[in-house]
Amino acid sequence: MPLMTWDSSLDVGVADMNREHQQILDLMNKIYDAREAGQTGASVIALVDRLAQVTIDHFRDEETYMEKTGYAGLASHKLIHKDLLEKFTGFADEIKASGGTVPDRFLTFLKLWLSAHIRGIDMKYGPKAGDLAA
Ligand SMILES: [Fe+2]
Numbered sequence: 001m002p003l004m005t006w007d008s009s010l011d012v013g014v015a016d017m018n019r020e021h022q023q024i025l026d027l028m029n030k031i032y033d034a035r036e037a038g039q040t041g042a043s044v045i046a047l048v049d050r051l052a053q054v055t056i057d058h059f060r061d062e063e064t065y066m067e068k069t070g071y072a073g074l075a076s077h078k079l080i081h082k083d084l085l086e087k088f089t090g091f092a093d094e095i096k097a098s099g100g101t102v103p104d105r106f107l108t109f110l111k112l113w114l115s116a117h118i119r120g121i122d123m124k125y126g127p128k129a130g131d132l133a134a
């Protein structure tokens with residue numbers, strides 16, 4: 001069973017960003033499944049590294065998109081990305097130091113990030129922003 005599944009509440013209305021969010025969600029579920037299967041070691045670390053790369057690329061693409069569209073909330077959104085990446089890196093270092101053991105806290109962090117960040121923060125740069133309460 002996946003940690004989280006895609007549904008329309010995560011649709012930000014921008015196809016490229018949806019695709020990248022789905023990629024992040026997919027890797028998150030792979031890490032969750034690996035942990036559920038009792039896996040540790042290099043294969044788990046490789047998944048975490050892959051998620052780090054996909055996330056870095058996604059934040060860059062999202063920031064480029066917001067620049068292109070002249071989104072007013074760009075600066076604060078960038079700061080939130082920076083903070084998320086720092087937290088992610090902290091977890092990734094911890095997972096590497098432990099030989100690929102994934103703590104519950106990491107999965108909670110990932111799940112919260114996807115659900116809260118996409119629905120609450122990312123949603124504001126897309127065409128559906130007007131649907132959100134101010
Ligand atoms: Fe974002």
Ligand SMILES: [Fe+2]
Pocket residue numbers: 017021058062118122
């Ligand atoms: Fe995003």
